[in-house]
Amino acid sequence: MPKFIVYFAQLHEDFRLPELDALSKLENVRVEYDPRSYIRSSPFLVVEISSSEQAAKLVRRAILIRSIIEYWGSGRTYSDVYSEVKHEQERWALYKTSSFKFTVDAFGKSLTQEEK
Numbered sequence: 752m753p754k755f756i757v758y759f760a761q762l763h764e765d766f767r768l769p770e771l772d773a774l775s776k777l778e779n780v781r782v783e784y785d786p787r788s789y790i791r792s793s794p795f796l797v798v799e800i801s802s803s804e805q806a807a808k809l810v811r812r813a814i815l816i817r818s819i820i821e822y823w824g825s826g827r828t829y830s831d832v833y834s835e836v837k838h839e840q841e842r843w844a845l846y847k848t849s850s851f852k853f854t855v856d857a858f859g860k861s862l863t864q865e866e867k
Contacts, residue, residue, distance in 0.1 A: 752783065752799040754822035755806050760815045764791040770815050771798075778808040794858055797822060 759767045768789060775782040784798040794817070800806045806819040823842065824835030 752781075752801050753803075755798055755800050755803075756820045756822050757796045757798055758817045758820060759794045759796070760817055761794050763815055767796075767815050770813060771796075771809070774809045774812055774816075778805075778812065780805045780808050782809070792859075 757771065768786065771782060774780070780800060782798050782800055784796060789796055798819075800809075800819070803821060806821075810816055810819050823839055824832050826832040826835060
């Protein structure tokens with residue numbers, strides 16, 4: 752299953768996972784995640800959901816979920832991220848003729864515009 756990043760609101764940390772679990776049952780969306788990877792002080796959680804359409808079902812009824820973002824890769828440096836993302840070339844076709852932008856959001860740290 753594809754990976755997604757759940758971006759939670761930064762409040763009611765104890766209710767985030769129960770809301771996610773309840774919405775997955777209510778909307779009949781299979782969501783898989785490792786509960787041990789959840790960190791209360793972080794608004795992010797990596798999950799597996801069958802499709803972006805299924806992820807959208809969760810967001811439309813959520814209170815504590817700001818967004819669910821398709822996960823393509825991660826790394827400490829741009830080169831690390833590029834190495835991981837270049838293995839996902841089948842996804843690229845969807846965006847070859849589309850306009851898009853990258854939005855960088857930081858948590859627990861302030862970044863200058865240049866760093867973003």
